[in-house]
Structure formats: structure tokens, C-alpha cells
Amino acid sequence: MGKKDEKTIPKLGKQSPHNRFFLNPYRDVRFSKCPQCSNKMRQRKLPLFIHIDPNQPLLLNKTCRYCSYCDLLIAHRDELDHLITRAFPFLDPETVSNQYLVMGTVDRTDWKRIDQNKLSFQATIEALHDFKEVVIFEPMGGWGR
Numbered sequence: 001m002g003k004k005d006e007k008t009i010p011k012l013g014k015q016s017p018h019n020r021f022f023l024n025p026y027r028d029v030r031f032s033k034c035p036q037c038s039n040k041m042r043q044r045k046l047p048l049f050i051h052i053d054p055n056q057p058l059l060l061n062k063t064c065r066y067c068s069y070c071d072l073l074i075a076h077r078d079e080l081d082h083l084i085t086r087a088f089p090f091l092d093p094e095t096v097s098n099q100y101l102v103m104g105t106v107d108r109t110d111w112k113r114i115d116q117n118k119l120s121f122q123a124t125i126e127a128l129h130d131f132k133e134v135v136i137f138e139p140m141g142g143w144g145r
């Protein structure tokens with residue numbers, strides 16, 4: 001398993017960065033085991049802050065995979081594509097993955113406090129935990145089991 005294209009994102013949120021993040025583009029790989037340390041991954045449900053082009057913020061309370069050893073959070077891209085096009089039917093499911101970026105997470109208490117209907121970019125930035133880093137895993141000669 002290779003890890004590549006590690007990059008840091010400019011800090012946007014006002015809260016301290018949390019978690020390393022991987023948006024899984026592989027429909028046939030669900031990561032029951034951590035791609036980094038091979039420990040069993042847990043489920044963690046938390047509000048993701050997603051920026052949709054050109055200027056639409058979205059908070060999505062989503063169950064993700066999480067490895068506490070690596071502090072690694074994994075969301076499946078096809079699931080996000082589906083949920084986002086359901087929330088915004090004018091977006092094309094075929095191309096939607098090019099039109100959004102998962103920016104970070106928001107505490108559950110903040111998520112409940114923020115009125116989704118009046119969600120302003122500024123209000124969510126105040127509550128936003130950026131990711132510590134965004135990572136990409138690629139299969140190297142098969143994923144192993």
C-alpha cells in the first residue's frame with residue numbers, strides 16, 4: 001500500500017486541526033482495515049464540512065471509517081456523491097466529485113447549533129476544524145487481505 005501526494009491545506013477554520021483525511025475514490029474498497037497500520041477500522045459519525053463550487057457550504061453528518069492509531073478518517077466518495085446530489089439535485093452525479101471539497105469537521109454541538117437553513121460561510125468557518133493533512137492511498141500490486 002503506497003501513500004503519496006501528501007499535502008497540507010492552508011488553514012481555513014478557526015478551530016484547531018483534527019484528523020488526517022482520505023477521500024476514498026475506490027468503489028470496491030471499503031477499508032475495514034486501516035490502509036496504513038492494518039488495524040481494524042471503527043465507525044465514527046461526525047459532521048463533515050463540505051465546500052461545493054462555487055460558494056455553497058454543506059454540513060453532512062456522515063458515518064466514516066476511523067483508525068485511532070493513525071488518527072485517520074476515511075469517507076467513501078461514492079457515498080458523498082450520492083448524498084450531495086440528493087441535497088442539491090441540480091448537481092450532476094457524474095461530475096459532482098469534481099465540484100466539492102471536504103474541508104474538515106465540525107463538533108456535534110456546533111453542528112446542532114448552526115441553523116442549516118441559514119448556514120453562512122463565516123459561521124461555519126468559526127466552528128471548523130481543518131484536517132491536519134489530506135492523504136491519498138493507492139493500491140500497490142493489490143490491496144492484500
Ligand SMILES: [Zn+2]
Pocket residue numbers: 034035036037038039067068069070071072
Ligand atoms: Zn491505522
